[in-house]
Amino acid sequence: xxxxxxxxxxxxxxxxxxxxxxxxxxxxxxxxxxxxxxxxxxxxxxxxxxxxxxxxxxxxxxxxxxxxxxxxxxxxxxxxxxxxxxxxxxxxxxxxxxxxxxxxxxxxxxxxxxxxxxxxxxxxxxxxxxxxxxxxxxxxxxxxxxxxxxxxxxxxxxxxxxxxxxxxxxxxxxxxxxxxxxxxxxxxxxxxxxxxxxxxxxxxxxxxxxxxxxxxxxxxxxxxxxxxxxxxxxxxxxxxxxxxxxxxxxxxxxxxxxxxxxxxxxxxxxxxxxxxxxxxxxxxxxxxxxxxxxxxxxxxxxxxxxxxxxxxxxxxxxxxxxxxxxxxxxxxxxxxxxxxxxxxxxxxxxxxxxxxxxxxxxxxxxxxxxxxxxxxxxxxxxxxxxxxxxxxxxxxxxxxxxxxxxxxxxxxxxxxxxxxxxxxxxxxxxxxxxxxxxxxxxxxxxxxxxxxxxxxxxxxxxxxxxxxxxxxxxxxxxxxxxxxxxxxxxxxxxxxxxxxxxxxxxxxxxx
Numbered sequence: 001x002x003x004x005x006x007x008x009x010x011x012x013x014x015x016x017x018x019x020x021x022x023x024x025x026x027x028x029x030x031x032x033x034x035x036x037x038x039x040x041x042x043x044x045x046x047x048x049x050x051x052x053x054x055x056x057x058x059x060x061x062x063x064x065x066x067x068x069x070x071x072x073x074x075x076x077x078x079x080x081x082x083x084x085x086x087x088x089x090x091x092x093x094x095x096x097x098x099x100x101x102x103x104x105x106x107x108x109x110x111x112x113x114x115x116x117x118x119x120x121x122x123x124x125x126x127x128x129x130x131x132x133x134x135x136x137x138x139x140x141x142x143x144x145x146x147x148x149x150x151x152x153x154x155x156x157x158x159x160x161x162x163x164x165x166x167x168x169x170x171x172x173x174x175x176x177x178x179x180x181x182x183x184x185x186x187x188x189x190x191x192x193x194x195x196x197x198x199x200x201x202x203x204x205x206x207x208x209x210x211x212x213x214x215x216x217x218x219x220x221x222x223x224x225x226x227x228x229x230x231x232x233x234x235x236x237x238x239x240x241x242x243x244x245x246x247x248x249x250x251x252x253x254x255x256x257x258x259x260x261x262x263x264x265x266x267x268x269x270x271x272x273x274x275x276x277x278x279x280x281x282x283x284x285x286x287x288x289x290x291x292x293x294x295x296x297x298x299x300x301x302x303x304x305x306x307x308x309x310x311x312x313x314x315x316x317x318x319x320x321x322x323x324x325x326x327x328x329x330x331x332x333x334x335x336x337x338x339x340x341x342x343x344x345x346x347x348x349x350x351x352x353x354x355x356x357x358x359x360x361x362x363x364x365x366x367x368x369x370x371x372x373x374x375x376x377x378x379x380x381x382x383x384x385x386x387x388x389x390x391x392x393x394x395x396x397x398x399x400x401x402x403x404x405x406x407x408x409x410x411x412x413x414x415x416x417x418x419x420x421x422x423x424x425x426x427x428x429x430x431x432x433x434x435x436x437x438x439x440x441x442x443x444x445x446x447x448x449x450x451x452x453x454x455x456x457x458x459x460x461x462x463x464x465x466x467x468x469x470x471x472x473x474x475x476x477x478x479x480x481x482x483x484x485x486x487x488x489x490x491x492x493x494x495x496x497x498x499x500x501x502x503x504x505x506x507x508x509x510x511x
Contacts, residue, residue, distance in 0.1 A: 019056040026182035031174025041122035051295030061390040064277025069095035098323040106183040110194035118186030128165040132360020137484040139318040205296025210251035223336030230266030246337040254302040269313035270322030282334035348375030348456035348503030350388035353447035361440040373427035376505030382427030406437040422459030422504025429499035449483035459504030470494040
């Protein structure tokens, strides 16, 4: 069966609608504010052999790495799965990213034949570990970060183990059931496509990507940047280099991370799936925005991430911040290389961090990433107070946050003057004061507190971020916090976070 261009586009749109419906089911049925309000979850469909078929426009770092989870599920279980089965995993070294991201993969059968797979990933606010939120800033091994689940069939026994290892068991149970329901919907909808030429969707993606790459100049472009630290200890407050060489040859492209520093004794290490995800994101940003998002796009793309480096860590390294912070810097260096090859097509650096805040007390755990400035672009100034690059979540509405947790937002506004100057200035960061109403444990996983988001085409860099503790809310006792730390908070203490601005694009215009 062959499709004309209109028929192919209709098929792609119908399939994408299924992934979007899965995400809606997951978000609406979830228990935690992190998934229900912030939409920290993603959904996608895959072919029978595990290639990405379509994805909804959810979280870039989830979607680019999810194919690794599906591949591992197929390798582990092969044809032994039956209708109704689901595979669960979060092991970063077996298809996952970091332990908070739990992935469910479900096979879809029609008349006894495997049609494809439905999969979704959601960030669970706590899966155990040394600190509430499962991202302890001082972790050096993955065992300190929480419960590690290899690819296994999801059973009531497995569910009970997961729930028992969380500080918020009812919330974990509710979020997990929401994920199950999302895949049930995805499998049911995908079954109706059993007779469709799904392979044409991927072949179309490959043709489009090869044509786009063939239009680029051949050559090699290099770029590098740094991650500011890999933990709170003095010996960890040292920058780590990430380097890339992007080579275009005909209708293929290679991203080679040779020269990147070795993995570190801290949690700022990324697994290979996260690095591939960041490369995919950068390409999608720089190339034709109408390119379809499927596995065919990646057939002409090669990624070389040397094992044992910060972009392809080996066990038992802690990797909690690799998914949220190293991913941002990998995207930055890839975008930097693309900016050299395609002047004017890429903006200046955005804030380059997710500004992770984790606070937990007796029976509750709060997790949120905080927005900042987008880099200025040739088409205009950067946006202010938004999530950028590898995250696409929302903020938690203040009303929902204060209803769910013993926290109070005292101030939240744009951080004026934080965007880099340029003919197209960088976007502004955010200023936020968050007060705890009872004793709690705080973990911060942030970046760009030393290195600045770079400007482009003569634009100036954006302002670095700042973390402050105001004991009892007293301004006169304010103390600067490091970029990564896990500390105790007393009731009444205030966390003040100033997030980075984006870099400016183009030389500043004289008044």
